[in-house]
Amino acid sequence: xxxxxxxxxxxxxxxxxxxxxxxxxxxxxxxxxxxxxxxxxxxxxxxxxxxxxxxxxxxxxxxxxxxxxxxxxxxxxxxxxxxxxxxxxxxxxxxxxxxxxxxxxxxxxxxxxxxxxxxxxxxxxxxxxxxxxxxxxxxxxxxxxxxxxxxxxxxxxxxxxxxxxxxxxxxxxxxxxxxxxxxxxxxxxxxxxxxxxxxxxxxxxxxxxxxxxxxxxxxxxxxxxxxxxxxxxxxxxxxxxxxxxxxxxxxxxxxxxxxxxxxxxxxxxxxxxxxxxxxxxxxxxxxxxxxxxxxxxxxxxxxxxxxxxxxxxxxxxxxxxxxxxxxxxxxxxxxxxxxxxxx
Ligand code: CS2
Ligand code: MN
Numbered sequence: 001x002x003x004x005x006x007x008x009x010x011x012x013x014x015x016x017x018x019x020x021x022x023x024x025x026x027x028x029x030x031x032x033x034x035x036x037x038x039x040x041x042x043x044x045x046x047x048x049x050x051x052x053x054x055x056x057x058x059x060x061x062x063x064x065x066x067x068x069x070x071x072x073x074x075x076x077x078x079x080x081x082x083x084x085x086x087x088x089x090x091x092x093x094x095x096x097x098x099x100x101x102x103x104x105x106x107x108x109x110x111x112x113x114x115x116x117x118x119x120x121x122x123x124x125x126x127x128x129x130x131x132x133x134x135x136x137x138x139x140x141x142x143x144x145x146x147x148x149x150x151x152x153x154x155x156x157x158x159x160x161x162x163x164x165x166x167x168x169x170x171x172x173x174x175x176x177x178x179x180x181x182x183x184x185x186x187x188x189x190x191x192x193x194x195x196x197x198x199x200x201x202x203x204x205x206x207x208x209x210x211x212x213x214x215x216x217x218x219x220x221x222x223x224x225x226x227x228x229x230x231x232x233x234x235x236x237x238x239x240x241x242x243x244x245x246x247x248x249x250x251x252x253x254x255x256x257x258x259x260x261x262x263x264x265x266x267x268x269x270x271x272x273x274x275x276x277x278x279x280x281x282x283x284x285x286x287x288x289x290x291x292x293x294x295x296x297x298x299x300x301x302x303x304x305x306x307x308x309x310x311x312x313x314x315x316x317x318x319x320x321x322x323x324x325x326x327x328x329x330x331x332x333x334x335x336x337x338x339x340x341x342x343x
Pocket of ligand 2: 196234236237263308
């Protein structure tokens with residue numbers, strides 16, 4: 001069981017993480033490297049060292065962001081892919097076995113409300129396509145309620161314009177090109193690549209999104225037929241789409257040995273393209289957590305797992321989705337489920 005940590009600025013400390021039962025692995029990243037630059041061994045050593053010093057272990061890098069020029073297939077992508085491969089080499093050298101990354105154009109996860117009040121008084125992240133349609137991008141990413149690299153209005157408009165000429169097929173081609181370029185480096189470094197599904201799993205602001213379903217994940221692992229080319233099975237991202245049968249998807253990908261990382265999060269769907277996040281318990285939302293963990297267990301999954309986004313509870317203030325308390329409850333719930341399946 002692992003736990004995401006955002007480095008020295010994270011209101012959640014490594015000492016707190018060390019006190020969560022059963023958690024020894026930390027999921028982290030270098031947050032001050034400009035997108036596209038090489039991750040240096042020195043900085044990685046420092047990150048791993050600070051985690052070791054607290055009796056924990058750097059288990060997963062999440063994420064090395066992929067430069068938009070790679071996703072857009074622009075010239076310059078050769079150098080950027082070489083640099084990405086070099087960073088993967090360094091991750092392998094310090095002994096981190098998994099790299100989570102994503103291929104979402106411009107935005108990472110996207111919500112329309114970062115603190116929706118739930119009936120029990122807790123606060124959760126929420127998404128509604130109708131609200132999204134009214135959101136204004138003319139001022140850049142500004143204070144959009146999602147996780148976006150900050151872009152001013154001109155840069156954002158330029159990117160949106162460039163993507164308006166990129167079809168889903170082209171985005172797939174660009175992803176295949178990228179994977180062909182970096183998978184050999186991952187293989188020789190002993191690092192497993194784990195793509196994170198698009199969140200939410202449908203287009204936002206007219207931008208194409210392709211990693212959205214079981215067939216898409218299977219297509220992905222087929223692009224480069226290497227055990228190093230796998231996925232992050234994120235139940236919350238995939239679970240926002242009603243059509244996704246999560247236990248069946250986990251079973252098929254697990255049988256291929258391509259699930260390298262598990263993100264467990266629960267969501268409650270409130271409309272065709274609307275949902276909000278809930279506590280991790282299967283009974284609280286639409287994700288069949290027991291079914292997913294059973295599929296992982298049956299197919300021999302032994303990689304890192306982490307509780308994904310949690311609600312804000314007990315008056316905690318901090319990074320939306322990434323507070324301590326609800327994610328810690330999630331970690332213990334998931335371990336209880338897993339322990340029950342192991343008897
Ligand atoms: C999200 C993402 O679901 C999640 O874990 O918080 O930010 C995720 O970390 C990235 O998309 C992975 O590349
Ligand atoms: Mn996730």
